[in-house]
Amino acid sequence: MKSRGSAFVTNTTRPWVDDSTVALFTDLYELTMMQAYHAEGMTDEAIFSLFVRRLPRTRNYLLACGIGAAVDYLERLCFSDQDIDCIASLGQFNDDFLSWLRSFRFTGTVRAVAEGMPVFANEPILEIRAPIAEAQVVETFVMNQINVATILATKASRMVVAAEGRPVVDFAPRRMHGTDAAIKGAHAFAVAGIQATSNVLAGMIHGVPVTGTMAHSFIQAHDSEMDAFRAFNRLYPGTVLLVDTYDTLAGVRKVVTLAKELGEAAKVRAIRLDSGDLHALSVAARKILDEGGLGHVNIFASGGLDEHIIADLIARGAPIDGFGVGTSLGVSDDAPGLDIAYKLCAYAGKGRLKLSKGKPILPGSKQVFRRIENGRARGDVIARNGESLAGTPLLLPVMKDGKRIPGALPDLAHAHEHARKALGQLPEEIRAIRPVRTPYPVTISPALEVYQAEVARTVCS
C-alpha cells in the first residue's frame, strides 16, 4: 500500500496548502476506502462523530474551535483535474472511481457546538452525516483544523484567565508549528480573549487587531540606546520602548530622560520588559516612571511567560499592565496534542461502534445537554439525538445539504462573546489553571447506555 510520491512532484511547486491543493490534504487510506465503498456500492448515509477521548492531564476543559474552518472546507471541497491526475499517479485507483471523483461534492449535514464552547472528554464537537465516502474523505483535514484550533484556543483561554483582565497579546507566530498554526491560532486566540496578534497576515485574514513593539536588534543597531528610543518615538505615536537590551533600569531612566527632553513630543505609551526577574524589575521600573512623572506610561511584560508565571506575577502584585506571550501559548507547551478522534457511529441506519481497548465509541447520532442552574454549569449529559433532557443542547445544525446554514456560524466577535459567557458558567475550579481532582461531571444518558449495549451485542455476534 505504499506509493511513491515522486511521480507527481512536478504537479505543484509551492509547498503549502491552498485552494488548488486542499482536496489532496487527505490521507491515502481515505481515498482507498472511498474507492472500496464506491466499488461495493456502499452509498448509504454514515454518521461520524468528532470528539476528544480524554482531556490532557493539565486541562480541566477544552475550548472547541475550528468549526468555521471545517465548514469552509466542506463547502468548497472538490477535485480538480490536476488533483485527479495526482491521485491517478498513485497507481491504486481505477478510471471508474477517478471519473466519479470529478463530480464529487460534500452534500452532507453537519451539527457542531458553537465556536469557543467549552467541551469535555467524549462529547461530540462536530457530527457529520453524509454518504459514507463523503464523510470519510474529509476526516484528515477536518480533524487537523479542529485539533489545532482547539489546542490553541484552550491554551489561550488559560492565559486570559491568569491575566485577570489585563490584556494578553500573541507574540507566538515565529515559534509556532508552521504558518497555518499561526494563522488559525490567531483566530483561536482571539475567540479565547487574546487581544491582538503580532502577525500582519493573521490580523488581516481574521480581523484581529495587529500589534507590536520593537526588537532588541533595533536598539543594538543604533550606537546608543537613547538614539534608538528617540528614532522610534519620533515615528510612532503611542510607542512601546523595549528597555532590557543592556541594563533594564538604566533603560527605564532613559525613557524618563527622553520624556523630559521632548515634553509634548514624547509619545511613549509603555515600556516592555523582556527578561530577568519580571516582578522585581516591574516594581523598580514603576517607581522610576512614577517618580519621573510618567505615571501614565504602562509596563508591558514578555519573555518566557506562561499562565502560571502570569498568575504568580499578578498574585505577587507586580505592576504589569499587559502581557505578550510566545512559545508557551503558540505550541501549548504543557498539552501540545489531543487524543482527538473521528469515528463512525452509524451506517445505513444502524448504530456502529468498536470494541478496541481504551477506545470506546458511543453509537448513533448524539446530543449534549448542559444543565445550567443559577448561571453555573452543573454537569453535561451525552444523550441520543432526539432525547429531550433538561439543559441546553450544545450541538446545533451548521450545514445542510452541503451548504452552510445562514447565520449558524458566529463571526469572531460573537464567538468570543459566546466563549466568554460559556466559560464564565463553568465551576470556578474547572476554569482555574490548576488541574482539578474531580473533573466536571459528564454522564451518558440511560437511553444511550442501553443503545450502546444493544449495538455492542450486534457487533459481537
Next chain:
Amino acid sequence: MKSRGSAFVTNTTRPWVDDSTVALFTDLYELTMMQAYHAEGMTDEAIFSLFVRRLPRTRNYLLACGIGAAVDYLERLCFSDQDIDCIASLGQFNDDFLSWLRSFRFTGTVRAVAEGMPVFANEPILEIRAPIAEAQVVETFVMNQINVATILATKASRMVVAAEGRPVVDFAPRRMHGTDAAIKGAHAFAVAGIQATSNVLAGMIHGVPVTGTMAHSFIQAHDSEMDAFRAFNRLYPGTVLLVDTYDTLAGVRKVVTLAKELGEAAKVRAIRLDSGDLHALSVAARKILDEGGLGHVNIFASGGLDEHIIADLIARGAPIDGFGVGTSLGVSDDAPGLDIAYKLCAYAGKGRLKLSKGKPILPGSKQVFRRIENGRARGDVIARNGESLAGTPLLLPVMKDGKRIPGALPDLAHAHEHARKALGQLPEEIRAIRPVRTPYPVTISPALEVYQAEVARTVCS
C-alpha cells in the same frame, strides 16, 4: 502601536499562507522597524544569526531542518500592490516607505548548516548578511519555518533510532498543528529517516512515499469484519488489514481463514494492531499467522506510540515489523517548542550583542567546527568566521546576492543521507533517546571570547 486588522479583511478570502500572501506573514514590528531604518537612512549591512538558546531537557541534539523552505522564501519575497495596500491600511506607514517596498527584494548572503545536521545550543543554524531592513523583515517567516522543521525532524530522528532499522511511518497529519506543519513535517520526517507519510499532498509536494492501511470505520461499516477484509483484499494488492476493531486475535484468525479461502488471490502483506497490549498481542498474532502458514505476513503496530514505547517493545522482543506514529511524532509531545532566536550580531561592520539576563548573543559572523576523530564527533567549537580551526566547518554558503547557490541545497535523498551520516558520528549516548547528564561538548573559541568581551565593553560605555 495597535492597528485594527479588520479594515482590510476583504483583501484576502482564503485563510492560509500562499504565494499571494506570504510577504505579509511577518510581524508588525518588523515593518515598523524597517520603516524606521529607512527613515533614518540606516542601510548598512547587518548580520543576523539564527540559533537555539538551549536544548529542551529531553533532547541531546537537534536535527536542523527547514533551511530549504527559508531559502525558497528569501528568493521569492516581494510585496505585491495588494500587500502594500494592506500594509498602508494599518495606518502607520508613509508613502515614501510604501513606495520603497514596491521594489523590495532580498539581496543578501546566507550561510547555513546542511539540512538534517545535528546542532547544539547557541550554534548558528543559519546566518543572514544583508542590508538591515532586508535582514529584519524576514525574521518571522524564517524562524517559523526552521522552528517547526527542526522540532519535527529531531523528534522523528528519535523514533528512527528507537525502531532500530524497522520502518517508521508518519500517521500524524490529522493530529498536527495545522496543514503547514503536516506538509513541512513530512519533509522533516523524511530527512530524519521516516519512510513514508499518510498524507497525499505532503507526499506529492516532497516526493515522500505515501502509505496507508484502512480505518476502523471501514470495518465497522461492513456487517462483518470478514466482509470488510475480503473487499479490501480484492481491491488492493499487498494490503494491510486492521485487526483490532472488535477482538484482535479473532481478527488475526480471520486473516488466516481468508488466506486459506483465497489461496493465490490472497494479497495480505501485513496486519495492523492499533490498541491494547502491543507486546502480548504481537506475540500471539505472530504465532497465529505462523501456524496458519502466513509467516510472510508482517505485523505493523500503531496507536499512541512514542520513541520510548517503540524502544521498549523492541527490547522485549515484540515481533513487530514496522511502526505507524501519530500524535507524539506530529506535535513532538515531550518538546513541542524551541527557544529559537534570530539575533543581530553585527551592523555596519561592528559586532553587536545584548546583555539581557540569560539571553547572551555571540557577536559577529561565526563558524562552527566539528572535530571528527575515528568517525566520531568529539566536540564543536563556535568560532569567529575566518578562524581556521581543526574540524569540519558546518556553516556553508547557500545564497549569494539574493540567489540560491546552485547545488548548495541538497535534495531530500541527499539530506537524509547527510543526516544519517552526521547522526551516526555523534557519540552513542548523545544519539540515544534517554537524556544525557553530560551534554555534547560545545566550546567558544578563545578569539570569539575575546571579541565578545570587547564588544560588551563598547555597548556598556
